Amino acid sequence: MQRSTFVRALAAACLLPLGSRVRAASDELTVFAAASLQTALEAIARRYREHSGRGVRFSFAASSMLARQIEQGAPAAIFASADEQWMDYLQERGLIVQGTRLSLLGNRLVLVVPAARALSVDLQPGFDFAAVLGAEGRWVTGDPSAVPVGRYAQQALSALGAWRFAQTRLVRAENVRVALALVERGEAAAGVVYETDAAASTRVRVAGVFPADSHAPISYPFAVVARHDSAAARDFLRFVAGAEARALWRGHGFSVR
Amino acid sequence: MFTAVEIEALRLSLQVALVAVAGSLPLAIAVAWLLARHEFFGKTLLDAVVHLPLVLPPVVIGYFLLVLFGTQGPIGGWLHETLGVRLIFTRWGAALAAAVMSFPLVVRAIRLALEAVDRGLESAARTLGASRLDVFFSVTLPLMLPGIVSGGIVAFAAALGDFGATITFVGNVQGETQTLSLAIYSLTQTPDGDAAALRLVLIALALAIGALFASELAARRVRRYIGRA
Numbered sequence: 376m377q378r379s380t381f382v383r384a385l386a387a388a389c390l391l392p393l394g395s396r397v398r399a400a401s402d403e404l405t406v407f408a409a410a411s412l413q414t415a416l417e418a419i420a421r422r423y424r425e426h427s428g429r430g431v432r433f434s435f436a437a438s439s440m441l442a443r444q445i446e447q448g449a450p451a452a453i454f455a456s457a458d459e460q461w462m463d464y465l466q467e468r469g470l471i472v473q474g475t476r477l478s479l480l481g482n483r484l485v486l487v488v489p490a491a492r493a494l495s496v497d498l499q500p501g502f503d504f505a506a507v508l509g510a511e512g513r514w515v516t517g518d519p520s521a522v523p524v525g526r527y528a529q530q531a532l533s534a535l536g537a538w539r540f541a542q543t544r545l546v547r548a549e550n551v552r553v554a555l556a557l558v559e560r561g562e563a564a565a566g567v568v569y570e571t572d573a574a575a576s577t578r579v580r581v582a583g584v585f586p587a588d589s590h591a592p593i594s595y596p597f598a599v600v601a602r603h604d605s606a607a608a609r610d611f612l613r614f615v616a617g618a619e620a621r622a623l624w625r626g627h628g629f630s631v632r
Numbered sequence: 633m634f635t636a637v638e639i640e641a642l643r644l645s646l647q648v649a650l651v652a653v654a655g656s657l658p659l660a661i662a663v664a665w666l667l668a669r670h671e672f673f674g675k676t677l678l679d680a681v682v683h684l685p686l687v688l689p690p691v692v693i694g695y696f697l698l699v700l701f702g703t704q705g706p707i708g709g710w711l712h713e714t715l716g717v718r719l720i721f722t723r724w725g726a727a728l729a730a731a732v733m734s735f736p737l738v739v740r741a742i743r744l745a746l747e748a749v750d751r752g753l754e755s756a757a758r759t760l761g762a763s764r765l766d767v768f769f770s771v772t773l774p775l776m777l778p779g780i781v782s783g784g785i786v787a788f789a790a791a792l793g794d795f796g797a798t799i800t801f802v803g804n805v806q807g808e809t810q811t812l813s814l815a816i817y818s819l820t821q822t823p824d825g826d827a828a829a830l831r832l833v834l835i836a837l838a839l840a841i842g843a844l845f846a847s848e849l850a851a852r853r854v855r856r857y858i859g860r861a
Contacts, residue, residue: 439821464823513721518804521821546721547804547818557803561704562720 403430404607405450407441409457409523409595410550411482411569415627416455419620423611431611437550439521445470445600452608455597457551457569458523462596471598475609479616480595481630483570483587484527487579489561496583504537507582508544512564515554518547524554528567530590555579569593571628595629634831640807641815642835648723648811649791652730653738653784660735661780664742685797686736694800697729701801725802726809730791737790738783745779746772774858782851789843793836812836 438456517525548554558566559578701708719725795813819825
């Protein structure tokens with residue numbers, strides 16, 4: 376008797392917050408964005424909330440993961456990718472509203488090492504990557520078979536003639552922030568991340584910047600997802616590209632087109 | 633039919649799971665013995681700690697391992713400096729993660745088997761002059777063998793499938809820590825990776841069903857063998 380009352384109370388306690396959360400979720404906008412945008416985009420969303428009173432929910436992950444989830448029908452209203460390829464992928468499948476696609480941001484690709492290592496590398500063709508890693512050190516970046524930062528890293532290291540060696544020491548991270556964290560902990564000897572990620576961490580040091588012509592231009596396209604097109608989604612996208620947000624993007628180290 | 637990367641992932645998974653189970657089995661027997669046969673201060677705590685991997689999110693276990701066994705961690709740092717052993721980003725680290733994750737499964741199975749052992753048989757052996765150690769190896773151990781075998785096989789299957797702890801602790805290194813689960817994960821993000829992912833999913837399915845089947849069969853065989861002996 377006592378037990379069944381307890382069970383019922385427990386069930387009620389579990390269901391209550393669920394009901395309210397579902398209601399709140401329905402009028403919030405869901406944005407799927409590349410992991411490297413996290414810090415800046417959260418700041419912009421806070422500003423947007425102050426202006427409009429509307430909240431934004433995020434899912435930050437590798438653009439590859441997000442694009443595949445949107446393809447499978449994930450409830451994203453806006454997609455922000457860290458490369459043009461994954462946006463093309465969705466556009467080819469008719470999953471984004473073409474007129475809303477906007478390549479808003481640019482970034483730079485850097486080689487980072489743990490902050491304790493005073494190291495500076497001139498990233499020119501033929502640079503000695505083995506010397507950066509030491510006898511058994513590994514380096515980390517996003518999975519080059521899909522994750523944008525890894526694709527840029529592969530292009531850059533190939534152009535500089537270091538890919539063949541680099542491949543043998545590579546740890547494939549799920550996204551750029553995971554790669555950053557492994558360098559922060561000192562477990563990876565080096566990492567290839569975006570300049571903005573390096574700037575967001577005090578525990579890594581930028582050892583070198585990859586020449587811009589060693590890889591495809593780093594470009595962040597934004598677009599409204601066709602299945603979840605709404606006035607609210609377009610309004611947030613306008614805000615993200617507006618003057619106030621531009622200042623915030625620049626403040627976080629992105630170049631704005 | 634399979635690419636070199638896929639075969640490598642399969643080989644690596646089997647290797648990692650085998651090392652994980654073989655390495656953790658003696659410790660699992662010892663812990664199961666303590667929990668089943670002894671009363672001591674902190675027994676509940678030990679029981680809880682053993683079962684943590686079953687109830688904690690795997691990524692938390694992976695994080696613990698990263699913090700403790702990374703080259704910057706207290707245990708991992710010591711191992712690295714004194715023995716030159718590096719666990720992070722290596723298959724040995726993957727085996728450690730798999731072993732920790734599957735440990736509670738082995739302990740549970742062995743403990744159940746141990747509790748079912750007729751202690752009268754052990755007493756009889758003692759009265760006939762066998763030493764404690766002798767009793768353990770010639771009476772208790774054979775009687776709990778079904779539990780050890782089936783627990784070991786289920787743990788092997790679980791070790792094959794670990795994802796969260798592995799990717800958090802040892803990352804995704806092709807040919808070193810990219811096991812079947814991690815290879816599938818990579819493929820789900822790759823354009824046109826669906827066909828390859830499906831092939832690996834089928835392998836994983838076959839291994840899992842095979843392991844459960846083998847566990848059942850082995851337990852039955854051992855039981856019959858003991859019955860006859």
